[in-house]
Amino acid sequence: MCGIVGYVGNKNAQDFLISGLKRLEYRGYDSAGIVTLDDAGEATLLRAKGKIVNLEEKLAENKREDKIGIGHTRWATHGEPSETNAHPHQAGDIYLVHNGIIENYKELKEHLTEHEFKSQTDSEVLAALVESFYGGGEYSLVDAVVQALKLVKGTYGIAVISRLNPHEIVVARSGSPLVIGVGHDETLIASDASALVGHTKQAIYLNDGEVALVTSHSVEIKTLNAEPVSAKVEEIETNLAAIQKGGYEHFLLKEIMEQPESLRETLRGRVNATEGTVRLGGPGLTEAQLRKIKHLVIVGCGTAYHAGLMAGYYIEQFTPEITIETVIASEYRYRNAYIPKDSVALIVSQSGETADTLACLREIKKQGVPTIGIVNAIGSTIAREVDGGTYVHVGPEISVASTKAFTSQMIAMVMFGLTIAQAKGVKPSVLRPYVQEIAKLPEVVKETLASVSAEVREVAAKYAEYDHAIYLGRDTAYPAAMEGALKLKEISYVDANAYAFGELKHGPLALVDDRFFEVALLPSGELYDKAVSNVQEVLARGGHILAITNVDRFDLPVENVVKITTELKIFAPVIMNLVMQLLAYYVTVAKGYNVDQPRNLAKSVTVE
Ligand code: F6R
Numbered sequence: 001m002c003g004i005v006g007y008v009g010n011k012n013a014q015d016f017l018i019s020g021l022k023r024l025e026y027r028g029y030d031s032a033g034i035v036t037l038d039d040a041g042e043a044t045l046l047r048a049k050g051k052i053v054n055l056e057e058k059l060a061e062n063k064r065e066d067k068i069g070i071g072h073t074r075w076a077t078h079g080e081p082s083e084t085n086a087h088p089h090q091a092g093d094i095y096l097v098h099n100g101i102i103e104n105y106k107e108l109k110e111h112l113t114e115h116e117f118k119s120q121t122d123s124e125v126l127a128a129l130v131e132s133f134y135g136g137g138e139y140s141l142v143d144a145v146v147q148a149l150k151l152v153k154g155t156y157g158i159a160v161i162s163r164l165n166p167h168e169i170v171v172a173r174s175g176s177p178l179v180i181g182v183g184h185d186e187t188l189i190a191s192d193a194s195a196l197v198g199h200t201k202q203a204i205y206l207n208d209g210e211v212a213l214v215t216s217h218s219v220e221i222k223t224l225n226a227e228p229v230s231a232k233v234e235e236i237e238t239n240l241a242a243i244q245k246g247g248y249e250h251f252l253l254k255e256i257m258e259q260p261e262s263l264r265e266t267l268r269g270r271v272n273a274t275e276g277t278v279r280l281g282g283p284g285l286t287e288a289q290l291r292k293i294k295h296l297v298i299v300g301c302g303t304a305y306h307a308g309l310m311a312g313y314y315i316e317q318f319t320p321e322i323t324i325e326t327v328i329a330s331e332y333r334y335r336n337a338y339i340p341k342d343s344v345a346l347i348v349s350q351s352g353e354t355a356d357t358l359a360c361l362r363e364i365k366k367q368g369v370p371t372i373g374i375v376n377a378i379g380s381t382i383a384r385e386v387d388g389g390t391y392v393h394v395g396p397e398i399s400v401a402s403t404k405a406f407t408s409q410m411i412a413m414v415m416f417g418l419t420i421a422q423a424k425g426v427k428p429s430v431l432r433p434y435v436q437e438i439a440k441l442p443e444v445v446k447e448t449l450a451s452v453s454a455e456v457r458e459v460a461a462k463y464a465e466y467d468h469a470i471y472l473g474r475d476t477a478y479p480a481a482m483e484g485a486l487k488l489k490e491i492s493y494v495d496a497n498a499y500a501f502g503e504l505k506h507g508p509l510a511l512v513d514d515r516f517f518e519v520a521l522l523p524s525g526e527l528y529d530k531a532v533s534n535v536q537e538v539l540a541r542g543g544h545i546l547a548i549t550n551v552d553r554f555d556l557p558v559e560n561v562v563k564i565t566t567e568l569k570i571f572a573p574v575i576m577n578l579v580m581q582l583l584a585y586y587v588t589v590a591k592g593y594n595v596d597q598p599r600n601l602a603k604s605v606t607v608e
Contacts (some may be wrong), residue, residue, distance in 0.1 A: 026076030079120030276432030352380020363477020
């Protein structure tokens with residue numbers, strides 16, 4: 001959500017800023033801007049509404065050889081997307097870019113009477129506040145930033161430069177990530193390490209409450225209370241191939257197709273199919289601690305929440321005496337929820353930076369409950385603050401819609417459940433079928449993607465005409481249906497909602513008419529016949545059904561059927577989810593919308 005970049009060194013700053021913003025564009029794409037300074041402190045400020053290409057057009061007429069600058073790609077919070085509201089914001093000699101939300105901006109603004117505000121943003125208030133402490137260069141920039149931040153309530157990742165000292169950048173964070181890339185004769189700033197890939201492998205991840213004074217050769221970090229912090233340089237693991245489209249037309253398709261490999265990474269070294277056991281090192285809980293677990297709280301937002309719901313259904317199938325509550329982070333953080341003794345909380349997040357999920361993590365920790373991260377982004381805030389964790393290792397997910405992360409989060413949580421069940425002494429004969437199917441997943445996912453893609457594309461062309469959809473499932477296929485509906489609605493703007501099959505006649509059945517199509521998930525198993533009866537009810541009312549099933553003998557007179565492999569029984573809904581991912585993708589392509597950057601959204605929601 002919003003991207004920040006910065007550069008100070010001996011190369012062209014504009015070049016890095018633009019290429020860095022392009023890498024971060026998936027985090028916000030309402031508007032963008034950069035400012036660079038020449039050696040005399042003369043500034044070139046360029047801002048444009050819309051995508052980075054619009055900014056590039058302005059850049060073509062304003063090329064500079066400046067060696068320092070900062071940039072931003074915006075996802076609007078305060079003020080509509082416009083050139084004036086785009087960052088960097090200027091106040092006197094100061095330029096500032098900001099991710100996050102300044103909650104007390106109105107109160108602060110009242111005191112900043114000398115600044116003539118041009119934008120509607122909370123970020124310009126922060127720029128003016130820093131300027132008020134800077135006193136036209138009477139105080140150092142870093143001190144001015146510290147004084148300003150002491151008055152701020154809210155979240156921020158910021159980068160600030162001054163025309164009076166065109167050799168330094170001040171950066172700070174609280175609740176919004178910031179990474180400092182250490183290069184040869186250059187230092188780079190980004191809100192996400194992917195912008196640094198190809199420039200340097202050495203990175204310093206700033207912690208909340210830290211401020212850094214950055215030059216081309218040095219990084220000095222201290223806390224807001226002026227305590228010095230020794231910088232820990234870490235290796236950036238991402239490579240260029242992981243953040244490029246690699247021949248695919250869209251990142252989303254690439255990420256869907258990557259799932260055999262991403263799942264393999266999630267399972268690597270953790271699954272023993274022959275013995276039917278799993279082993280997770282990251283959570284760091286002893287056998288005795290695992291045995292004692294009586295309650296799991298699973299916390300996430302959006303797709304991560306769905307992964308948690310689905311994993312919860314599975315875990316309770318094989319783990320005795322356990323209750324599981326999967327919660328939406330934005331709700332849970334304000335609930336007065338009692339967490340029973342002997343609980344463990346699973347904190348699920350692809351980005352590891354989602355503000356609501358992070359807030360829940362902090363609340364839960366206050367209650368002394370052990371927290372386990374199910375996180376993708378290595379070194380992210382959630383990954384660093386949990387007591388233990390299991391990285392899903394799916395590599396960068398660039399498309400705004402989450403796909404490969406969902407599959408791996410879900411399976412990683414099931415594996416955590418299996419480790420609890422193992423510790424509780426559940427018979428290997430109960431657990432083995434789960435482990436064996438998990439071990440087969442990468443191969444089955446590969447075969448399925450290869451075999452169903454063309455068919456789903458054809459089917460999608462038929463349903464691209466509709467503006468409404470209902471997704472239906474039971475048991476583990478119900479959270480799968482929820483995820484399928486979210487995927488379709490967020491990228492194709494089809495009004496798609498999911499219901500448990502059994503809920504249909506309690507209300508949603510009234511919706512069925514020619515404006516709607518229904519996606520019916522029909523895995524084999526005990527509840528298959530019940531779900532089939534529900535399908536009949538929809539058919540009787542003229543429903544336009546697309547069935548997804550692993551049942552060979554399926555013969556209902558629905559409009560379309562996508563048959564998936566019969567090899568997996570337990571995890572068939574995971575395979576059905578692949579079909580739904582492809583369906584969302586191809587419907588969106590057919591409708592001609594931007595697949596990777598759907599309107600109004602951004603990756604990594606670092607504001608509340
Ligand atoms: C949907 C989607 C979002 C995210 C949610 C949580 O496709 O991507 O719903 O799943 O914003 O994000 P993370 O997992 O980064 O915490």
